[in-house]
Amino acid sequence: MPDRIWSQVDDYLEDHLIGPDPVLDEVLAASDAAGLPPIAVSPLQGRMLHLLARAVGARWALEIGALAGYSTIWVARALQDGGRLVTLESDPRHAAVTSANIEQAGLADRVEVRLGPAARGLSELATVGAQFDFVFIDADKRNTWTYFDAAVGLCRGGALLVVDNLVARGDLVATRDPNAGGMRSFVENVGNDPRVEAVGIQTVGVKGHDGFALALVVGGS
Numbered sequence: 001m002p003d004r005i006w007s008q009v010d011d012y013l014e015d016h017l018i019g020p021d022p023v024l025d026e027v028l029a030a031s032d033a034a035g036l037p038p039i040a041v042s043p044l045q046g047r048m049l050h051l052l053a054r055a056v057g058a059r060w061a062l063e064i065g066a067l068a069g070y071s072t073i074w075v076a077r078a079l080q081d082g083g084r085l086v087t088l089e090s091d092p093r094h095a096a097v098t099s100a101n102i103e104q105a106g107l108a109d110r111v112e113v114r115l116g117p118a119a120r121g122l123s124e125l126a127t128v129g130a131q132f133d134f135v136f137i138d139a140d141k142r143n144t145w146t147y148f149d150a151a152v153g154l155c156r157g158g159a160l161l162v163v164d165n166l167v168a169r170g171d172l173v174a175t176r177d178p179n180a181g182g183m184r185s186f187v188e189n190v191g192n193d194p195r196v197e198a199v200g201i202q203t204v205g206v207k208g209h210d211g212f213a214l215a216l217v218v219g220g221s
C-alpha cells in the first residue's frame with residue numbers, strides 16, 4: 001500500500017526533524033474533541049510553512065481558512081518580532097476553536113482571528129492598506145483564484161503566497177467537480193499573472209497525494 005509507506009516516511013522524518021510539541025498536540029486534540037475534521041496540514045507541512053515564512057523574513061502574514069488554528073500557529077511562530085497574522089475564517093465554530101487554541105499557544109497578542117467570509121475579510125484588508133509578506137490560502141477551493149488575486153494585491157514585492165490542496169489526489173486534472181475546477185482556474189490564471197512567478201509541487205505523506213502552489217510576488221501589474 002503506497003499510503004502506508006508514505007505515512008511511514010512522514011513518521012520517520014517527523015521523529016528526526018521535529019521535536020515534541022505539546023502545544024500543537026493539544027491543538028489537534030482540541031480540534032478532534034470539538035468534532036472538527038482532521039484536515040489540517042501535516043506536521044511536516046506545518047514546519048515547511050514555518051520555514052518558508054521565516055525564509056522571507058515575514059512580519060505580516062495572512063491566512064485564509066483557519067479550521068482549528070494548527071497551520072496558523074506554525075506560521076505565527078515564524079514571524080519576526082512585532083509581527084502579526086490575520087486569519088480569515090467563516091465558520092463560527094471553527095473560529096472559536098481557533099481563538100481558544102491561539103490563546104493556549106500564547107499567541108493571542110500576534111494573531112487576529114477574523115470571523116466572516118474570506119471575500120469580505122479581503123476587501124476590508126484592502127481598505128486599510130494591509131501589506132503582507134506571507135500568505136497561506138487554504139479555504140473553499142473553488143474560490144482559490146479570487147482569494148489569490150485579492151491577496152497578491154495586499155502583498156509587498158518579495159512576498160510569498162502558498163496554496164494548499166493543489167492536487168487533491170489528482171482531482172486537479174481528473175475531475176469536473178467545482179473544487180477541482182476552482183484549482184484549475186487558479187493554475188491557469190496564475191500562469192498568466194505578471195505579478196508573480198509560481199510553481200506547483202505534488203506531495204505524498206500522511207495526507208495522501210496532494211500538493212502546494214508557491215508564488216513569489218515579483219512586480220508587474
Ligand code: SAH
Nearest residue numbers: 040041065067070071090091117118139140
Ligand atoms: N489551514 C488549516 C485548515 C483549513 S480547512 C490548517 O491547515 O490547519 C479550511 C477552512 O476554511 C475551514 O475551517 C472552513 O470553515 C474555512 N472556509 C471555508 N470557506 C470559507 C470562506 N468562504 N471564508 C473563510 N473561510 C472559509
Ligand code: DHB
Nearest residue numbers: 039040041138139164165
Ligand atoms: C481536505 C484537506 C485539506 O487540506 C483541506 O484544506 C480541505 C480538505 C481533505 O482531505 O478533504
Ligand code: MG
Nearest residue numbers: 039138164165
Ligand atoms: Mg488544506
